[in-house]
Amino acid sequence: MKSTTYKLIEFFIVFILIPISFTLDYSIWLKLAICVLGFIYVVFVLLKVENNKFKIATYLNWKLFWKQTIVKLTVIAILTTLFVYFTDKESLFQVVQNKPLKWLIILFVYSVFSVYPQELIFRTFYFQRFQTFFKNKNLFIFINAIVFSLAHLFFRNTLVLIMTFLGGILFALTYSKLKSTLLVSIEHAIYGCWLFTVGMGEMLGFPS
Template sequence: MFIIVPISFVLNFQLWMKLSIGLLGFIYIIYVLLKVENNKFKIRQHINWTQFWQRTAVKFLAIAFITIAYMYVVDYSNLFIVIQSKPLLWATILFVYSVFSVYPQELIYRTFFFQRYESLFRNNALFIMVNAALFSLAHIFFKNTLVMIFTFIGGVLFALTFKKTKSTLLVSIEHAIYGCWLFTVGMGEMLGFPK
């Protein structure tokens, strides 16, 4: 499911078939989380919001600095292009992406993956790397090396956050912040966002 399905999406077959495979896989994962793992999908109590925001802010500042520098050097004409030229599209994409893309991804690659497979690994670092690699592989259909690198790094960050907090909500917020920033800074086109 985490290897064959993403690789198959690179192949040339009809979009409705790809969407059907993805939807069936997601329904299966939700079923397992609800009926097998007995998840209640409630916000965890005793979340250390202050620590979460502090850690996320530090990581975000580093990401913002690197991506602004990259865009300035490599693709200056597109730096902050969408928020300047199409602010309504920018706001719409951020909402749709955060709700309909980020949260499902985190249910699959963090909540489900950790609950089902973490116990199979004795080495935490190896488990984090495998999770990040599979998360990166899920984006292979973009056929873009930079996307694969970004999503691997993101996968490591998200896996570490989930490992520490066990909160789908927190890791989804972090994922949404970084993803929305890439669209904001002008790198959204490589991730399939309209321009």
């Protein structure tokens, strides 16, 4: 499972074949089954092949993380608020104002059951399995952003692909610097929750 050939096949199946297949019209239950089995495979490889312990590291640089995340969130908040205001003003903060309990529940479910699995696959798994294939760090991060965006191809929305590509770059840079699935998951959750809060959640699959 550590040979170059095996990893290349693994990369193709996990990051290209499966995401593209989700754009095809077949049973949602089969798609969910593929997601579950794929995630189980990723966890198995991380535990048994890459020898991860899934423990919270003691060396985490929380100060640097929050400093950088708050700056990035401020920029994202300003840009997205203006975007929603000028393109769909009625959706601006609609859910949090009208359905606060539903808003809280969705934020929790999204952060735990969507964000963390995504980061295990697209950052932890990707970095640990394929980093040795790339001598150029920038290219490695660029490819990570591409496959992360590709995973959202089933939305059939150009803006979503652009946003997830940019998000992929941010998350890959964070993981590259801090080497922490926990921290990059928190960052991912913060930005995703903000997009839902500001009124852009529907295009990203959040319940309206």
